[in-house]
Amino acid sequence: MTLTASADRRAARRARRAQSPFAQIPFGRIQNHFAPFEVITPEQVEQLHEASMHILENIGIVFMDAEALSLWEQAGAQVDHASQNVRFDRGLILDLVAKAPAQFTWRARNPAREMTVGGDFLMFAPNGGVIFAQDLEGGRRPGTLEDYYNFLRLAQLCPVLHTTGDQLVVPHDVPVSFRHLHRSFGAWTLCDKVAMEAPHGRIIPADAIEMANIVFGADVATFDEPVLGGIINSSSPLRYDDRMLGGMITYGRAGQVLIITPFVLAGAMSPITIASAVAQQNAEALAGIAFVQLLRPGAPVIYGGFTSNIDMKSGAPAFGTPEGAWAMAIGAQLARRYNLPYRGSGSLNTSKAPDAQAAYETMWTTWPAVLAHTNFVMHAVGWLDGGLTVSYEKIIIDMENLAMFQTFLGGLAINEETLALDMIAAVPPGGHHFGTPHTQARYATEFHPTFLADRQNFELWQENGSLDTAQRANRIWKQLLEEYEAPPIDPAVEQALREFVERRERELAGVELYT
């Protein structure tokens, strides 16, 4: 390649970037300075706390892992080995929970992308735990590695997604034993944001840590700050299974982020009343968080809430409901009660198409999540159909809304310049402000730069093909994938990651791994 050709390519890239839907949307650490939205009173928070303490002291939580049981026994909990049930004094639990940091830094391979978790900070994570991929042309089909990598590319491009996520979709074309290797390889090479990999069992997270060691050129377990994280779900009611406990033990000892999230559908995995569901969620979350602190005091954890309700007509999970919104906000109140960062969710909905229901149920999840001061919003983009499916178009619809939240939370300045009383005096009653110097100086930058909403008049919209939101989103994700360029990475690191994947593929061939 000649120097000129290279310069041409750089110029073309710059031009492409200037036209990107995201061109005017900054990447940054989002802070929420509004007072947290709260659904219950401090007294009610204490009622829930007391109920959770009752559950932990008198009913207990099952830990389906011999090492976990032995650790609890050494710590002084009452362990019943036959049932694997563990009961705890509240003092034991609360002392351990108090060791977890209220706020921590989560390092990324690109230092400019590192995140602060906790306090007033907010980060958005992409879709997770999904089976099917869907787009307008291809319809719904089992996800592939290509889909997985496309979602990583979109996450990298989008300035208001702050992590690679993990389990973006199941890559069905990769053998189960190798999937984590290819997920992580993509996360480290296609993205430079805060990285995630599923802490399932002991092998997957150990491999993920090895790969992080390669990227950071050091044993990341010796760092003060985590470089990797993942979601833990309790198997509600009242149970952590060996898959999750292996992950907790492996990441926990290495000081990597564990997002401890009971998955409670009221009426199925808990009593039907939301009060009971969140009391149970709280007991499960605290038991998990305390367990991580047993492994490594001060290890970074996030208190997770994922409580919604069952649709009692169909028995199917319901998302984006008033009850789910209560649970979301109450979870944040409980996390604050224990000085812990909080994980909620974003794009939850049960629609099968990227339509009005998908959008409004998503807003019924994201609004309460954001206003309640959620620190880590999981599934912030892409979900359809209760999380069975990720839609390319829905990803774009949700990205538009995340960008709007970033602007919204930025708030507005009130000062002499923004009050512009001289301009109000200068324009006569009934006149207009289009042409004033105050407007002209700001018209390109003052308002949030939407990239999906259509504000043409009806006639123009019709002339341009009467495209609905999903159809416009379809064009945008294709445009984004075209403009995508992988972030720079040391070729030696990339090569080492590749060799690690190849070696582990040989070693793990035929080994049954947790998905």
Place this chain on the structure above:
Amino acid sequence: MTLTASADRRAARRARRAQSPFAQIPFGRIQNHFAPFEVITPEQVEQLHEASMHILENIGIVFMDAEALSLWEQAGAQVDHASQNVRFDRGLILDLVAKAPAQFTWRARNPAREMTVGGDFLMFAPNGGVIFAQDLEGGRRPGTLEDYYNFLRLAQLCPVLHTTGDQLVVPHDVPVSFRHLHRSFGAWTLCDKVAMEAPHGRIIPADAIEMANIVFGADVATFDEPVLGGIINSSSPLRYDDRMLGGMITYGRAGQVLIITPFVLAGAMSPITIASAVAQQNAEALAGIAFVQLLRPGAPVIYGGFTSNIDMKSGAPAFGTPEGAWAMAIGAQLARRYNLPYRGSGSLNTSKAPDAQAAYETMWTTWPAVLAHTNFVMHAVGWLDGGLTVSYEKIIIDMENLAMFQTFLGGLAINEETLALDMIAAVPPGGHHFGTPHTQARYATEFHPTFLADRQNFELWQENGSLDTAQRANRIWKQLLEEYEAPPIDPAVEQALREFVERRERELAGVELYT
């Protein structure tokens, strides 16, 4: 008709009602006990207040009506007759504003439908000020009286709409001079909720009061409580036109509700910065409210905010924006500053179809409106295309969300029964709660009864025709119009209303009225 036939019809009606989408949704006065969501600090509220006082004292507001100018002159304001500009001491304005009630009762012809306005109370009003009607089959076309009456029927049926609204759509098939008569006739006969009619000029509101007198069998101006209300828009910047002032004078003297709402698009009718736009909004609103108190001290008014921004790419109004959400919440803070009820908006959006954008922009308006403690949410259903169009399907989509807000604001009980610790103890770890007596006793009533969201699994949804939200909403509005029955009215009252309309049609034939 035989008695048996009549009994059969009643039974059929009951059966139909039991299957109504709204069957499980109660009608009631909604209260919001959550702390108001606030965007700015109390100090910033004072900054805006000071800026508004500066505008009122030094720049002034134009009142384009001789009677209004003379009233202001008598009150001690500085009136410039040539320019029709009025400047006010802040003491004059604030003393007048202080006379307005913080809370009042708005009577309906059915006493069970009366509303409390102000405080923690919340009422939802339908679409207003709309030109076109739209549905999936018919597409967009100029509204007709049949559309108007259909929207009244839907408003009457929907338990979470609390007023008839007015100007639901322009009835293009009725001569301009008669439109208000047929709007009001429909509002009083097809609905029994709190009634509205546009206070435009002096003739329309006088006729509306006459019709209210017929309905209530008395001079409603002598009542302590209003029975009628309507929206006033300032012609921003800094101007009330004669159309609006005639309405203010006519309703104000009769003690009927005036919802004083500056319509400010930042960058067009005000400086581009939202701080300036809301300072101007506040000055205009206070001047209007003070004027009403000049006419009849203690007359019920609502402080209205309708501030959004211009899309600076197209010059078109933008709705459902982060900036509009700021303005919505700040308006509520300002209204509280003056102890006034607050009017915000609901379904604002710029989409041309009842799709994802329509839904998410609507949520970007309704969420901040509700959480900011808006008392009167105008346009709570139906808008598309910046309010040029009302969509039958969008009405249903929005009604679903209003019902969700009603449930959400109801909050949840936390007590021994709802905590159900005995049930948590009774179900083994990993078991399920479907069959417990606690669940069984509540499964039909515990969760919000959604009527539009589809929670079937993908395969069933596909088998059933892959209907998207708008297609399902299309079925629902048709079902609702079929089940509609007019609320009972004294036949003599209905006859008197009809005769009034006929008489006024003769008298107004050819008279040019404000629309």
